[in-house]
Amino acid sequence: MIKHALSVTRQADFAAWYQDVIAEADLAEESGVRGCMVIKPWGYGIWERIQTIMDAGIKDMGVQNCYFPLFIPLSFFEKEADHVDGFAKEMAVVTHHRLIQDRSPGGGGKLIPDPEAKLEEPLIVRPTSETVIGAAMSRWVQSWRDLPLRVNQWANVVRWEMRTRMFLRTAEFLWQEGHSAHDSKEDALAETMRALELYRSVAEDALALPVIAGEKPENERFPGAAATFSIEAMMQDGKALQAGTSHYLGTGFAEAANIRFQDKDGGHSLCHTVSWGFSTRTIGAVIMTHGDDDGLRCPPRIAPHQIVIVPMLRDNEEDQAILDYCASLQAELKALDAFREPLRVHLDAGANKAQTKRWGWVKKGAPIILEIGPRDVAGGNVAVIRRDRLYKDDGKLDSAFTPRGEFVAAAVATLGEIQGNLYAEAKERLHANIRRDVTDLAAHYAGEDKFTGWVEVQWSRPTGGVLDGIVEQLKALKLTMRNTPLDAAPADGACFFTGEPAVERVLIGRTY
RNA sequence: CGGGGAGUAGCGCAGCCUGGUAGCGCAUCUGCUUUGGGAGCAGAGGGUCGUAGGUUCGAAUCCUAUCUCCCCGACCA
Numbered sequence: 001m002i003k004h005a006l007s008v009t010r011q012a013d014f015a016a017w018y019q020d021v022i023a024e025a026d027l028a029e030e031s032g033v034r035g036c037m038v039i040k041p042w043g044y045g046i047w048e049r050i051q052t053i054m055d056a057g058i059k060d061m062g063v064q065n066c067y068f069p070l071f072i073p074l075s076f077f078e079k080e081a082d083h084v085d086g087f088a089k090e091m092a093v094v095t096h097h098r099l100i101q102d103r104s105p106g107g108g109g110k111l112i113p114d115p116e117a118k119l120e121e122p123l124i125v126r127p128t129s130e131t132v133i134g135a136a137m138s139r140w141v142q143s144w145r146d147l148p149l150r151v152n153q154w155a156n157v158v159r160w161e162m163r164t165r166m167f168l169r170t171a172e173f174l175w176q177e178g179h180s181a182h183d184s185k186e187d188a189l190a191e192t193m194r195a196l197e198l199y200r201s202v203a204e205d206a207l208a209l210p211v212i213a214g215e216k217p218e219n220e221r222f223p224g225a226a227a228t229f230s231i232e233a234m235m236q237d238g239k240a241l242q243a244g245t246s247h248y249l250g251t252g253f254a255e256a257a258n259i260r261f262q263d264k265d266g267g268h269s270l271c272h273t274v275s276w277g278f279s280t281r282t283i284g285a286v287i288m289t290h291g292d293d294d295g296l297r298c299p300p301r302i303a304p305h306q307i308v309i310v311p312m313l314r315d316n317e318e319d320q321a322i323l324d325y326c327a328s329l330q331a332e333l334k335a336l337d338a339f340r341e342p343l344r345v346h347l348d349a350g351a352n353k354a355q356t357k358r359w360g361w362v363k364k365g366a367p368i369i370l371e372i373g374p375r376d377v378a379g380g381n382v383a384v385i386r387r388d389r390l391y392k393d394d395g396k397l398d399s400a401f402t403p404r405g406e407f408v409a410a411a412v413a414t415l416g417e418i419q420g421n422l423y424a425e426a427k428e429r430l431h432a433n434i435r436r437d438v439t440d441l442a443a444h445y446a447g448e449d450k451f452t453g454w455v456e457v458q459w460s461r462p463t464g465g466v467l468d469g470i471v472e473q474l475k476a477l478k479l480t481m482r483n484t485p486l487d488a489a490p491a492d493g494a495c496f497f498t499g500e501p502a503v504e505r506v507l508i509g510r511t512y
Numbered sequence: 513c514g515g516g517g518a519g520u521a522g523c524g525c526a527g528c529c530u531g532g533u534a535g536c537g538c539a540u541c542u543g544c545u546u547u548g549g550g551a552g553c554a555g556a557g558g559g560u561c562g563u564a565g566g567u568u569c570g571a572a573u574c575c576u577a578u579c580u581c582c583c584c585g586a587c588c589a
Contacts, residue, residue: 003550007524015583023523032562032580086589128589162513162587169588222589230589245589277589314547355550356539373548383548399548 002395005294005363014237021287022166024363025296035164035171039280042364045304046283047174051154053206053301054176054278057198063150063178068132070156071123076131079256083130086223090160092125125158130224130249130275133179134257141181141271143262148187150180167284168241168512175279178246181259181271185248188272189227192248195276196229199244207282208299208419209233209289210427211243212507214483218463219471222275226250232482232507234430235288238451240482240509243285246276284512289426295363297387299422300415301339305346307411308366312354312373323349325377329370329404338412339419362390367418368411371399382407388418434507441508445477454482454509458502460495470497474508482507 006024008017022028027043039047058065071094078084098117101109126132133151141149158172178195182188196213203209211231221228225247233243251270254260259271290297300306309330311322326347333345346366348357354371361369362385369385376382383399384407392398433453438444445452461484462470474480484506491502 005550019582030581034580090588159588163585164581216589220589225589228589242589247589275589279589312547312549353550359550371549375548397550401548 002391005359009293010236010291017291017293018284018288019166021291021295021363025287025365026360026363027283027287027296028166033171035161037166037170039174042304043283046286046298046302047280049302049304050202050206050282051176054198054202055154057202058152058176058178061150061194061198063152063180065153066151067153067155068126068129068136070126072126072129072132074122074124076135076257077124079131080224080253082252083224083256087127087159090162091127092158092160094123094125095119126155127157127159128275128277129153129155129157129177130179130253130273131257134253134259134273137179137181137254137259137271137273138257141259141261144183144264147183147261147271148180148191150178150191152176152178165284165512167287168281170280173280175277178274178276180274181254182274183261183263183269183271185250185272188274189248191274192227192229192246192276195246195274196231196244199231199246199276199278202278203231203233203243203282204423206299206301207286208301208423208426209243209282209285210423210430212430212483212485213487214485214507216245216483217461217467217481217506219467220481220483222247222249224249224252226252230483233285233289234426234433234453234509235285235512236291236429237288238433238453238510240454240480240507240511241281241285241288242482242511243282244276244278247274249273249275290365290422292390294390296365297422298365298367300367300419303344303365303367305344305366306338306415307333307343307345307368307370308361309345309347309370309372310354310357310361311347311349312371313349314374318374318377321377322372322374326372329372329382329408332408333411336408336412338415343411343415358385362387367415370407376401376404380404386414386418388421441474441477441479445479445510452510454507456485456488456505456507457496458491458493459504459506460498460500461503462495462498462500466498473497478510479508480511482509482511 006020008020010017025042026040028037028039031038096113096117097119098114099111100114102112137149140146154176156172156174161169161171164170180191182191200211200213203211211233213231216228216230227248228245230242230245232240235241251272253273254271260268261271263269287296290299309326311326313319313322330345330347333343336343358369358371365387367387371383380403381401382404384402385399389398434456435453436456438455444455484504488505491504493502495502
């Protein structure tokens with residue numbers, strides 16, 4: 001019987017386990033403000049790693065970073081009708097610019113918005129920035145020579161969600177949003193696909209999240225988009241999580257913001273615009289994909305510390321020799337490169353007991369933990385714990401005594417192996433749980449707690465009332481259409497829903 | 513936003529029904545012992561009981577309002 005580091009197992013209560021990981025791995029905590037969380041150093045460190053890798057990819061695309069305001073005039077926001085429909089219900093609104101003490105009877109001198117300081121036009125806190133960036137684009141774009149115009153920003157956004165969950169759906173979250181304007185639909189669609197490919201590669205290569213890239217069905221599109229594409233990841237409970245989206249916005253936003261260019265023939269045309277976003281939500285995906293009953297398992301590429309050295313200090317004269325040994329080991333490892341970056345090696349010389357530190361790093365998911373005691377110093381060894389295989393067959397912690405030189409020589413390869421193992425494990429789970437032979441969705445998805453994964457069916461991509469009927473039918477089973485995978489086999493049969501000739505395949509599942 | 517549950521020490525909880533101003537376990541601190549590994553014994557510190565009102569001689573406990581969290585639903589790029 002293994003004694004695990006967490007008090008709740010995934011099996012017993014997946015939702016409680018998820019929250020326990022966030023608390024025990026010190027990723028984030030409640031803030032006292034509804035739906036908003038404090039992202040703690042280990043959680044934010046993971047986000048910084050994601051940012052570093054994503055930002056490099058964005059710059060490789062040739063997209064430039066800039067920054068647009070948090071506040072958007074209501075008049076900008078209300079220009080695009082579908083966009084309004086999608087977001088109006090969850091908007092934070094700024095109406096005043098000053099506080100005063102309430103001197104009225106019963107007011108008690110409390111601070112209240114000054115009625116004299118009411119804004120002439122309310123400002124909304126951005127839920128996404130298409131409208132305010134569109135206004136800038138309309139100034140920046142004059143001629144076909146100004147196109148394509150491609151920018152990105154790293155920002156926080158606010159959506160007043162009714163039901164929030166740490167990382168997965170918070171009222172305020174962090175993301176990057178890329179925006180571009182193009183002279184043709186073809187060019188805009190190509191950009192949409194480039195962004196989707198960036199997300200796929202960052203998710204798979206850095207976060208070790210195997211994903212299915214595809215197009216969202218019409219009913220799942222971003223408000224105002226002509227086409228929405230997503231990458232979908234499968235969590236350990238079989239639910240889907242949308243980990244990144246890119247949108248071809250057509251000319252709707254260009255029309256609303258008046259983004260026009262003079263073409264080579266001297267005529268004026270509307271731009272085709274694109275937007276794409278990737279958020280802190282993906283940290284939730286990492287937790288639910290790689291976490292186990294001992295906490296998080298952090299893929300090496302996004303681990304703030306890839307190797308943590310824990311000295312076994314005993315409060316005696318040997319301590320200094322142990323610390324010296326650890327410091328030289330740290331220096332030796334930091335001189336190495338893994339994944340084309342210097343190794344991130346942390347020496348935990350804090351005052352806590354070694355056992356406390358060790359289990360703390362296990363819960364945080366440090367890929368490799370090295371424990372160094374007096375005998376290691378004397379014998380030139382390190383005791384190696386790998387987070388991807390924590391226990392031996394007998395249920396005991398697998399702490400392997402290894403000659404120091406041997407460990408150092410293999411360290412980079414070992415990190416690569418851990419990264420690969422986490423990905424391979426998740427990929428196997430993903431593909432093993434996409435069923436293509438299901439004929440009765442109700443029977444397949446019967447039972448609340450059953451792990452059900454996803455179902456892929458062929459369909460005729462109906463629209464209008466027929467599509468609405470299908471959506472309702474799925475909704476009764478708590479199912480949604482995730483996307484139509486880009487690399488799916490061609491359709492060769494009848495539509496699962498209508499019986500008409502199918503045109504493509506679509507994934508169905510429960511979702512976060 | 514509707515239904516349900518909860519908020520008491522860093523964490524997990526008891527006390528509330530039947531008001532008399534706080535307790536347990538873990539963690540923390542000190543000492544001794546132990547020492548290849550999630551230690552043992554002894555002692556100690558730490559809480560305006562989510563917040564604001566009200567009832568009362570007296571409120572963690574009763575009443576009202578409010579904030580936050582969790583679960584289900586509706587909603588959701």
